[in-house]
Amino acid sequence: MLFAPDTEVALRSAVNLVNTLDSDGEEHLKTLADLDRFLEEEQFTGSRTHDDGELASVRTLRSRLRGLWDASEEDAVDLVNAILRETSALPQLVKHDHWDWHLHVTTPEAPLAQRVGAEAAMAFVDVIRSQELDRLRICAADDCEAVLIDLSKNRSKRYCDTGNCGNRAHVRAYRERKAAS
Secondary structure, three states: OOOOHHHHHHHHHHHHHHOOEOOOOOEOOOOHHHHHHHHHHHOOOOOOOOOHHHHHHHHHHHHHHHHHHOOOHHHHHHHHHHHHHHOOOOOEEEEEOOEEEEEEOOOOOOOHHHHHHHHHHHHHHHHHHOOOHHHEEEOOOOOOOOEEEOOOOOOOOOOOOOOOHHHHHHHHHHHHHHHHO
């Protein structure tokens, strides 16, 4: 295992949040219902305001997190530290619902974007400390700009999970091989 399980969950959630805005500008967090669906899929808990300000703050966080995929190590550290400062992160071990012991870095009453941001920032702390920023990648498909994190042991993940990019690339390569023979 490369990272602790809760770190991997937070990293995948950060990837999924960043990918709610397609490279062609298609917004997948248009409404509060979209945000509710995202949070349910990612199993985020805690208080909510269920208003447009909350949605806007999550979108702002998404843009900031997207910057990590293009950042140098120093810039990534600056961004992660800024998010941790802004959220007043205070790591604590908690156990709730079906989750075993894991870290929460804000209170359940903190604003949603702060909770999401603090969890993502703590996960990226592990990525940076492990000198694994090269695991942050952009999908290798020619027509996709989605982000991914390669958590494979052999560092071989090249395609995102947002669509069928890997399948399409493999089918295209197969057809090209067949046409060449």
